[in-house]
Amino acid sequence: MKNFKEKFKLKLAENNYKFTRQREIIVETILENENWHFNAEDLFAAVKEKDSEIGMATIYRTLELLEKLDLIHILDFNDDSRVYELYLKDHHHHHLICKGCGKLVEFSDQGIDYFEKELEDKYDFSIDEHKLRFYGYCGDCRDK
Structure with missing residues (x-):
């Protein structure tokens, strides 16, 4: 770094x-x-x-x-x-957020990148940013 x-x-x-x-x-x-x-x-x-x-x-x-x-x-x-x-341009990622304890988990998924490209092509749209977040409960909070 x-x-x-x-x-x-x-x-x-x-x-x-x-x-x-x-x-x-x-x-x-x-x-x-x-x-x-x-x-x-x-x-x-x-x-x-x-x-x-x-x-x-x-x-x-x-x-x-x-x-x-x-x-x-x-x-x-x-x-x-x-x-x-x-902010690291070469480290694009998304987040899982626990609604119980606030834990953040980063993840990357190439399928999402392909989906973004499909959206650009299908709708003649140039996407320059997106934020994907999933909310739920981590294993510790879910087990309580």
Whole structure:
């Protein structure tokens, strides 16, 4: 994910923003998250372990900047908290969302990609984005 950090630096420079130590720590912390889904509160807690002087306002401003630079996306799952994920153009995926515990599962399916192409051809339509989400219950919540 070193490329992501370099891309961040480049986009900051292109848009006349500085690459600060705080932004570096926040981006490194995001990149350490194995599933790349996170909320601001969890990110804040992880960042505080590295630098106790970084406040919640800095987290929110940096997330806003990352979104503005098209490096992260906000996932809207129709609940009260925002979930963020890295935007990786070569990592197109969809989500399974547990309505019980909020667990997110990413999946990819080439059949969906073929279906998208069929829709474009059938309706003479150029699709540039789609979001597919399935809601239900994970095994743990279903078994309760």
